[in-house]
Amino acid sequence: MPQPRTDSEGGALRIEIAEGQDVVQVRQRAREKAQAAGFTLTEVTKIVTAASELARNTLEHGGGGWAEVGVVATGVRRGVRMVFHDEGPGIADVDQALRDGFTTGGGLGLGLGGSRRLLSELTIDSVPGRGTTIVAVRWK
Amino acid sequence: MERIPILRMGDTLLVTVQVDMHDQLAVRLLDDLTEMITKARARGVLIDISALDMVDSFIGRMIGDVAATSRILDATTVVCGIQPAVAITLVELGMSLAGVRTALDVEKGMELLRAAAQD
Ligand SMILES: Nc1ncnc2c1ncn2[C@@H]1O[C@H](COP(=O)(O)OP(=O)(O)OP(=O)(O)O)[C@@H](O)[C@H]1O
Ligand SMILES: [Mg+2]
Numbered sequence: 273m274p275q276p277r278t279d280s281e282g283g284a285l286r287i288e289i290a291e292g293q294d295v296v297q298v299r300q301r302a303r304e305k306a307q308a309a310g311f312t313l314t315e316v317t318k319i320v321t322a323a324s325e326l327a328r329n330t331l332e333h334g335g336g337g338w339a340e341v342g343v344v345a346t347g348v349r350r351g352v353r354m355v356f357h358d359e360g361p362g363i364a365d366v367d368q369a370l371r372d373g374f375t376t377g378g379g380l381g382l383g384l385g386g387s388r389r390l391l392s393e394l395t396i397d398s399v400p401g402r403g404t405t406i407v408a409v410r411w412k
Numbered sequence: 413m414e415r416i417p418i419l420r421m422g423d424t425l426l427v428t429v430q431v432d433m434h435d436q437l438a439v440r441l442l443d444d445l446t447e448m449i450t451k452a453r454a455r456g457v458l459i460d461i462s463a464l465d466m467v468d469s470f471i472g473r474m475i476g477d478v479a480a481t482s483r484i485l486d487a488t489t490v491v492c493g494i495q496p497a498v499a500i501t502l503v504e505l506g507m508s509l510a511g512v513r514t515a516l517d518v519e520k521g522m523e524l525l526r527a528a529a530q531d
Contacts, residue, residue, distance in 0.1 A: 292434035299432065299466060317466060317497040321505060324468040328435070372506050382469045386505035 284342025284353075289330045298327040301341045305352050309343045311412065318390040319352055319410050325383035326356045326406055332377060334358025334404055344409065351392070351411040359403035366396050416441045418448055424456040424525055425449065426518075430463045438474040445478055449485045456525035457482050460518055462493025472507040479512045488528040489513065492521035 287298050302323035306316040323341065330337045337358030344353040363369045370388060375381035388394040392411045398404040414437060419426040425448055427441065445457060457478065461467065467475070479489040492515040494502075502509065513528075515521035 292436050296432050296434050303465075314497040314500055317495075317501045318504065320466045321468050321501045324466065324470075325505075328468075328470060380469050380473055380507070382506045386469065386507075389504050389506075390501065 284340045287339045287341075288336075289327055289339055289356075289358075290336045292331070295324060295327040295331060298339045298341065299324050301339075302352065302354065305341050305343050306410075309350050309352050309412065311352070311410075315410070315412075322387040322390040322408060322410075323354055325387045326354065326408060329383055330356045330358045330404075332379075334360035336360075337403075349411050351409050354408045356406045356408070357403070362400040362402055362404055363396065363398040364400050366398060369396075414440075415444065418444055420448070420452050420454070423452070423454050423529075424458060424522070425452065425454045426458050426460070428460045428463070432464075432466070433471060435470055438471055442474050442477055442481070446481050446485070449482055449487050454487050455529050457487055457489040458518065458521045458525060459489065459491045460493050460521070461491060461498075462495065462517070464498065465495065467494070467498050467502055467507075469505060469507060472502060472505075472509060475512055476509060488525060490515050490521040490524050492517055 287301060288294060299320050302320045303316060306319040311319065327339055335358060337356065340355045342353055344351050368374055370384050372385045373381040387408065391408050393409040395407045416427060416429060416437065425445065448454065449457065475491055482489045490513045494514060513524060515524050
């Protein structure tokens with residue numbers, strides 16, 4: 273059983289990503305948290321869309337893993353923080369992967385670059401052969 | 413098996429997407445639509461996504477594929493009801509849905525399909 277984790281506001285439960293339906297669950301969690309953080313409808317939509325892209329990458333390219341979505345608050349700033357983790361093949365060239373149109377699958381190559389545009393911060397920590405961890409934040 | 417229903421109205425196929433589709437469901441819809449266009453000799457496909465509160469690159473690509481496939485099969489696809497927040501997000505994501513005809517609502521979508529059938 274995955275251990276539940278809490279953040280500053282509580283409730284950043286881990287969601288296992290092993291099949292397509294889990295990506296839907298990550299989207300729903302992202303929506304809940306973004307709404308709880310007080311984002312506007314357009315901002316919520318952007319956060320949910322980025323969550324979907326990153327969760328799908330965890331599943332399709334990372335061979336599955338987990339996601340955590342929570343509300344974060346530092347001083348006056350509030351936001352939504354999402355972590356995606358897998359122990360798949362990793363990303364050999366992160367800059368290349370972020371470029372629009374770059375794909376090693378049959379996709380459009382928009383997921384990573386698009387997510388970076390839709391969010392405030394996107395940190396990619398990847399070791400070839402070991403896996404990938406992405407920390408993504410959207411601040412209000 | 414879970415499926416999005418496709419309604420047939422004369423030579424038009426109508427799809428109302430009401431659930432948050434997982435990827436396999438979206439792929440199945442594309443397959444079902446392609447098969448139905450041929451079987452029903454449809455000239456138009458109307459996809460109402462007004463209930464969708466998110467369209468990501470996968471669903472966007474599926475919509476583009478339906479439009480492209482239907483064109484080859486001599487049918488027109490119109491997507492209607494895209495929420496403003498979804499449209500803004502799609503553009504920022506980098507998906508312009510170029511080559512996909514859109515309409516504000518089902519009524520306008522039907523008009524567009526009727527007009528397309530005239531030429
Ligand atoms: N978690 C991951 N593990 C390994 N490789 C990854 C991971 N996430 C992304 N990548 C690599 O980065 C590339 C670009 O990802 P991106 O999401 O932008 O495009 P895509 O998934 O190929 O297509 P799209 O998201 O548009 O359907 C992928 O093709 C893959 O090679
Ligand atoms: Mg992707």
